[in-house]
Amino acid sequence: MAFLTCLALLTGCGKQSAPTSNSAHPLPPSPLVAQCEPGQPGGRLVLALSGSPRTFNPRFAVDGAADSITRLLFSSLVRWDWAKQEAGPGLAESWSVAPDQKTWTFRLRAGVRWSDGQPFKADDVVFTWNQIIYKPEFNHPEFNRMTSDLFRIGGRNFAVSMVDDLTVRVATPEVFAPLLEFFGAVAILPRHALAAAVKEKRFPAAYSSATRPDQIIGCGPYRV
DSSP states (O other), X not given: OOOOOOOOOOOOOOOOOOOOOTXXXXXXXXXXXXXXXXXXXXXXXXXXXXXXXXXXXXXXXXXXXXXXXXXXXXXXSEEEETTTTEEEESSEEEEEEOTTSSEEEEEEOTTOBOTTSOBOOHHHHHHIIIIXXXXXXXXXXXXXXXXXXXXXXXXXXXXXXXXXXXXXXXXXXXXXXXXXXXXXXXXXXXXXXXHHHHHTTOGXXXXXXXXXXGGOOOOSSOOO
């Protein structure tokens, strides 16, 4: 059973203003915004879900329960900043794009470790894309359709390669403007923990609901 606990969202409410026209509802002049201190490691998060997760494998997490949990267990290169409405650092601390707008370079955050203590490296990113995402047999059909729509151009895959342990290069066949929002948002998986399952064609069964919690290796903010 997965023990992750009910997430309570605390939202700030501004003073109510007089009704305005239906065309616009601007914030009051001095909106009240909730502020909070950085979180502390430890503790327990419990999620109230509508059903049991069918898997903890993000490439097969298409039911609501599995999706809710895997989003907490794994991280992506880029995180969407909802306040600023723009891409922000995730596992990648920075990135740049060449003048041709087709070659992207991601600089990974140093010191990140998987939940079993192994270091997170560029090799994990390359493994996730080249050995899993671009292999149809290792993805749910819904994700294969997404890969075809978003991560191939003219039938050609994005070229994902390692420059060094903390640098990844991505070359797209043509200019792909929303690369950060889509490519950057994909959960990265641990090569050291899953390479054998990929080699032996066991990956679809990896991180199943029957997997022992300590064997579900991720680098998100939580672990099972």
